[in-house]
Amino acid sequence: MVELFAATMHLALVDWAIIIGYLGIALIIGLVLRRRASGSVDDFFLAGRSLPWWLAGTSMIATTFAADTPLAVTEYVRADGIWRNWFWWSMALFHVLGVFLFARLWRRAEVLTDAELCELRYDGRAAVVLRSLKAFLFAVPYNALVMGWVIAAMASVAEQMLGVNAVATVAVLCTVALVYASLSGLWGVVITDLLQLVLALGGTIAFAVLAVDHTGGLVALVDQVRVADPTGNVLRMVPQSGAGGPAYLPTPHWLYDSRTQFGVFVAVMWWANHNADGGGALMQRSAAAKDEHHALWAAFWFSLVHYAIRAWPWILVALCSVVLLAPGDVASPKDAYPRMMADLLPVGLRGILVASFLAAFMSTVDTHLNWGASYLVNDLYRRLWRPDRSTAHYLLVARLATVGLMGLAALTALSITSISAAWELVWSLGAGLGPVLILRWFWWRINAWSELSALASSLVLALILNLLDLPTHLKALILVPITLTCWITVTFLTRPVDRAHLRAFHDRVRPGGFWRPVTTAPPPPDRILTRTTWIDFAAGLAVIYGIGFAIGNFLVGDPTHAAALLALAATGAATLYWRYGRPRCRG
Numbered sequence: 001m002v003e004l005f006a007a008t009m010h011l012a013l014v015d016w017a018i019i020i021g022y023l024g025i026a027l028i029i030g031l032v033l034r035r036r037a038s039g040s041v042d043d044f045f046l047a048g049r050s051l052p053w054w055l056a057g058t059s060m061i062a063t064t065f066a067a068d069t070p071l072a073v074t075e076y077v078r079a080d081g082i083w084r085n086w087f088w089w090s091m092a093l094f095h096v097l098g099v100f101l102f103a104r105l106w107r108r109a110e111v112l113t114d115a116e117l118c119e120l121r122y123d124g125r126a127a128v129v130l131r132s133l134k135a136f137l138f139a140v141p142y143n144a145l146v147m148g149w150v151i152a153a154m155a156s157v158a159e160q161m162l163g164v165n166a167v168a169t170v171a172v173l174c175t176v177a178l179v180y181a182s183l184s185g186l187w188g189v190v191i192t193d194l195l196q197l198v199l200a201l202g203g204t205i206a207f208a209v210l211a212v213d214h215t216g217g218l219v220a221l222v223d224q225v226r227v228a229d230p231t232g233n234v235l236r237m238v239p240q241s242g243a244g245g246p247a248y249l250p251t252p253h254w255l256y257d258s259r260t261q262f263g264v265f266v267a268v269m270w271w272a273n274h275n276a277d278g279g280g281a282l283m284q285r286s287a288a289a290k291d292e293h294h295a296l297w298a299a300f301w302f303s304l305v306h307y308a309i310r311a312w313p314w315i316l317v318a319l320c321s322v323v324l325l326a327p328g329d330v331a332s333p334k335d336a337y338p339r340m341m342a343d344l345l346p347v348g349l350r351g352i353l354v355a356s357f358l359a360a361f362m363s364t365v366d367t368h369l370n371w372g373a374s375y376l377v378n379d380l381y382r383r384l385w386r387p388d389r390s391t392a393h394y395l396l397v398a399r400l401a402t403v404g405l406m407g408l409a410a411l412t413a414l415s416i417t418s419i420s421a422a423w424e425l426v427w428s429l430g431a432g433l434g435p436v437l438i439l440r441w442f443w444w445r446i447n448a449w450s451e452l453s454a455l456a457s458s459l460v461l462a463l464i465l466n467l468l469d470l471p472t473h474l475k476a477l478i479l480v481p482i483t484l485t486c487w488i489t490v491t492f493l494t495r496p497v498d499r500a501h502l503r504a505f506h507d508r509v510r511p512g513g514f515w516r517p518v519t520t521a522p523p524p525p526d527r528i529l530t531r532t533t534w535i536d537f538a539a540g541l542a543v544i545y546g547i548g549f550a551i552g553n554f555l556v557g558d559p560t561h562a563a564a565l566l567a568l569a570a571t572g573a574a575t576l577y578w579r580y581g582r583p584r585c586r587g
Helices: 002-010 013-032 041-049 053-064 068-079 082-089 092-100 102-109 117-121 124-162 166-214 218-228 258-272 281-288 292-309 311-324 333-344 349-385 391-413 419-429 434-442 448-465 472-493 499-509 533-555 559-580
Strands: none
Touching (some): 053 166, 053 292, 068 082, 082 258, 082 311, 092 102, 092 258, 092 533, 102 499, 124 391, 124 448, 166 311, 166 349, 166 391, 258 472, 281 292, 281 349, 292 311, 292 533, 333 349, 349 391, 434 472, 448 472, 533 559
8 A cells, every 4th residue: 555655646636636536437327327237137238238329339449449459559560560550450351341241130139148149040069068168268268368468558557657566556457347347237338438438539649649749740750750760661551571580590481571461461360260250249239239220330330430540549659659769668568658658748638648548448347347247147157057047146146257257357467468469369269260150140051060160179279379489470371271171171071950940040130141941932131141231341441441541641641642542431431321321310
């Protein structure tokens, strides 16, 4: 306590007033909405399936706006350049596909978790095993890693801004998040997410403006970055060169070239990952939407802000750090962003930025606590052990599960040293699973053994490859083909799902695709997959990448390309307006 009290001297009274005020508002929201989350398990985990698109989409944005993201983006820019963010920018491809395909499918399925879909889509004991295995893996080890790196990032910020020991920081942050997350279920999460996103996004934009001003303005910043990096790689959004490799290779190898990495990110990694069909925490928001119309626009609103807008304030601060901080000025690359905060922020704005990081932290942790507990309660406890207990009993178990998940995440956080490395480890653990997750909606022949073999081969290979000194894109080139071969072989060696079971699934979600052996009826008029889906997909990408890279090109001093990209985005937006009209809060 003495150390914690002494650390407060790094912030002025007004800064602490801002931080404490934010925490008080978050706790009040949790208390006010506690009763609303106590009506049923669906109320606690899915807000009664009543979220409008703008609130569900904003919650998605806030959920993925964690304290770790500015730090990891800064690591990428300082190490390789802006282009390295294609590791996650490439994921816009599957999220935009999710807008026009999977968001509506998840809402039609009316499941509480994506693991529950296993028994809706497949039959027999294999389906039960698959559901239980996925629920455990994503609720416990996956959740621990994700929340662990978020907590580690917040601890780094607190150490730089306050001087507080990491263990003390983790303890305080986990206690605050735990109390709030266990009070009000998903309703409290999404309402507070709205406040958190405004605070977090506003704070990072203000910090970026201040940091750029400190370097002499945008033009001066770009000039200074070019001096600090004569190769020009730092400012590139698409890599031009950069061959390399480990020391034991006599000459640089094309497999290690930055252009090869970029190619793998764009051509492979987006469809091969374990959330390729929009599953996970974001699926929870689609399932909680009022209807499939709201689910579609929620997914689009998330994709637009997440990929086109949100990262540029972080990238600007990262570029400023290239100019203002030498490599030896920080103990770890992830500390560069909070070090810039400590060096540049004045009284008042410092409190806002710390509160914005706390908001970003809480918006991710509360989601993962609620989402992880939904697996443990719905897919393990209620499904396998206690199927006939009262709502009050399940809500108590949900809150106890939340406590356990928080404790595990806190322990994991203390062992994480590189946030970007943790990002890439999580991706590799599910690499190759994407194709089977996509095809299970549109091809009748996929069965539970397909998913089980894909999941098992991906996990085993990822753990083995993690022992080797290989970059993520090379792991992908090994993992994905082997995993594909395994599950395709297993699919044709095992029996298909019972036709009556498949027909019930098809009639419920009406996906479109290859279901002819299951049903001979004409395709339903409201099927999801049609020929025009690919027009929607192209138009959505044009809007998101067009706006995103128009902003980027303008910031690095290339208005010609920025104007061309804005024209592309306008074309895409006009196409979507013609196809769907504007979002509307009906229902």
